[in-house]
Amino acid sequence: MTTTAIPTAAIDRRIIAATTGGLPLTPAPFAEVADWLGLTEDIVIERMAAMQASGIIRRVALAPNHYALGLVANGMSVWDVDEARALDLGAQVGALEFVSHCYLRPRAPGWPYDLFAMIHGHSRDEVEILRAQIAALLGSDCRSSDILYSTRILKKTGLRLIEGGQ
């Protein structure tokens, strides 16, 4: 029930551009975003709810700083898992509370691993213990595994908006 002449997609892009850095910490944050954009609070809330319903917004929440809270070690664990069982096993690994990302990806020459799971812990020792938990969960359905620790961030940019529509 948008009452403005601006197309929904254009409004959504403006809301996204205004909020990729976060929402203002004020009692009525959506009213403030609306002020920035010359929209009404109702429209901003309505469009953000629509984007949440369609999956563009995963959730509106607070992102803790893992490092500040002591989770200073992380490793990209990789597993060579039987194809027939990969979807089932991946779902179990993704549900573990210490796994922050979990994907199936193609294998490559010299790279037998298809299941990727990012593990977070307070130390590398802890990450290795958690990795052993995944190994136990996968059991004989996993042929081999490895873990890659990041030693340096070489580049980190924020989300780059895809401009100009389709």
Added chain:
Amino acid sequence: MKSLRRTPLAPDALDATDRAILNRMQDGLSLCPHPFAALAAELDLDEDALITRIKALREIGAITRFGPFYDAEAMGGAFCLCAMEVPANRFEDVVTLVNAHPEVAHNYERTHRLNMWFVLACERPDQIRQTADRIERETGLPVLLFPKEHEFFIGFRVTA
């Protein structure tokens, strides 16, 4: 923008209320005119006190952001994890060549024969291969593509 704090806070930097805020607010907030008000009641605070605490948590680096988490793929665009095996004596030069591409969103050095891992973010899927090809030509090194074939639901929460 402040750079991300990468060291742990002192053990006494957070009190029980701070920890409750950090734990509760990783789950979604409702989209309503006063999103902090309902949450404040849940945490036995008033709206202003909650907002003041969140600001303080941001100030000491306990949180990185508050707001919507956008699914970049759902907004359009294509993304791909890539890896390269870079000889140690060429590593810094290759970092410069790879990072010069605006399509390279993140890039990490990792402990493996494949020692450089980066994410390409492009407008269209065909631009992923094109960008990888350009990086191969510029560096003379193969770029392996690891596109996401399936993403699993994640229950990850940091316990403060």
